Amino acid sequence: MTEKLIKKDQVKLTSLSSKGGCGCKINPLDLSEVLRQLPKTSNDPNLLVGLDTSDDAGVYRINDDVALVQTLDFFTPIVDDPYMFGQIAAANALSDVYAMGGTPLTAMNIVGFPIDTLDKQILTDILTGASHKVTEAGATLVGGHSIDDKEPKFGLSVTGTVHPNKIKTNNGAQVGDKLILTKPIGVGILTTSIKKDMLTETELNNLMELLATLNKTAAETMQAYTVHASTDVTGFSLLGHASEMAKGSDVGITIHKDNVPLLERVRELAEQSIIPGGAKKNHQWLSDKVVYDDAIDEVDQLILSDPVTSGGLLIAVPADEAEALQSELQNKNVPAAIVGTVTEENTGMIHVE
Structure with missing residues (x-):
């Protein structure tokens, strides 16, 4: 720091x-x-x-x-x-x-x-x-x-x-792939909280440290694996960028809400209506692209629609390589999590469960 x-x-x-x-x-x-x-x-x-x-x-x-x-x-x-x-x-x-x-x-x-x-x-x-x-x-x-x-x-x-033969795009995800996210989400909610002086100095420093972390290690590590698709999660939110991947790849994507890592206090602050306008606009944009299970309340939906700055990579890899890539990333201090699955059903759509 x-x-x-x-x-x-x-x-x-x-x-x-x-x-x-x-x-x-x-x-x-x-x-x-x-x-x-x-x-x-x-x-x-x-x-x-x-x-x-x-x-x-x-x-x-x-x-x-x-x-x-x-x-x-x-x-x-x-x-x-x-x-x-x-x-x-x-x-x-x-x-x-x-x-x-x-x-x-x-x-x-x-x-x-x-x-x-x-x-x-x-x-x-x-x-x-x-x-x-x-x-x-x-x-x-x-x-x-x-x-x-x-x-x-x-x-x-x-x-x-x-190399022209090694380009990673967001439109190559394949049915059965697992999705790995390399940074937690909730950036927009926390940065909105900064203006309201709702973060402690330690929380603010931790946030800045994470946002200033390059995706260099994650990008270099994934080169040894069969990466079918890759994107970084930024202003259009986790769901927004997953939606673009689903549409471009002509597949469906299921996001496992409980597996998605959140920054500290994100849920608490969101429950206090500390929601940036960008999250609400993303949520509106995604209304016909995402199907939520009944257990996913509006707060969860807005968190998953939260605009991210300097977010992590969202990487689609075959299921039999996902745990190995996740483990290697974690061993290199990249907070990677398996957050989703690529499906044949619901082509072009996101299902949040």
Whole structure:
């Protein structure tokens, strides 16, 4: 954990966003309305993964052995410590490359900052945190772009590499696969709680430490297994990203609610109606895509729909390899859990039991 924890008399970055510092993506209902009006993507045969799927990054083949993985992500502050905000934003952006089976190569900063109203040291700390995380990933920071903005925003554009035959997408899950999740969920609920001063210092530090953790170890470990599909769990929630996997793979998915790991106090806070708007919008978007058992109450449904920042990987592997992969990840301090099963029934749908 960094020593650069924010002091009580410092500015609260999460209070500077008109959206409450949620860092949320545009909700899926609105986004799908926009995207379906776009022209079809290029017929370039070297474009291996593009806009036609709901994958985490684009992939473009350079030659028979190398393809580029390209992604970007940025958001408003979800924590008040600027150094940790930089770390979390960087880990979140780098995650898309890991989800595609790639290795991060270079990164560029994306900055919006009210330079005349906030201390410049805050921006320095954000950029320093991100730089340290990029270095940890083994990538190189090569530049960036900044604008003077009323609200602070930060993220990265990341380029990675992958062998064209080793790309991991979210559309290859097979019937009988088990789904492994490598980080607990409930991030949106806890970051909403930060604005209400409902987390202890220890709880806040633990949360920031988890969000700043790269998916590097998980991505490298899964390479030795038969991974049929992979995605990272971010703003569209565990159920949202599982739904995209089910639709893209033409399979059904059952999520075992009791197996899904939650961050500390998530259920308690959700029962107090500490629910971000993004969770409610995700829940609405998923209303015709998810079937819940009677025992799954609305609080459970909203938790499973909670928008995640810098979440874990969701990995589909054959059932006979799942426990071995889970065990190896846990031995490497990755909190992996088997949370679901790929089914032949309910094609394109999610069943929560």
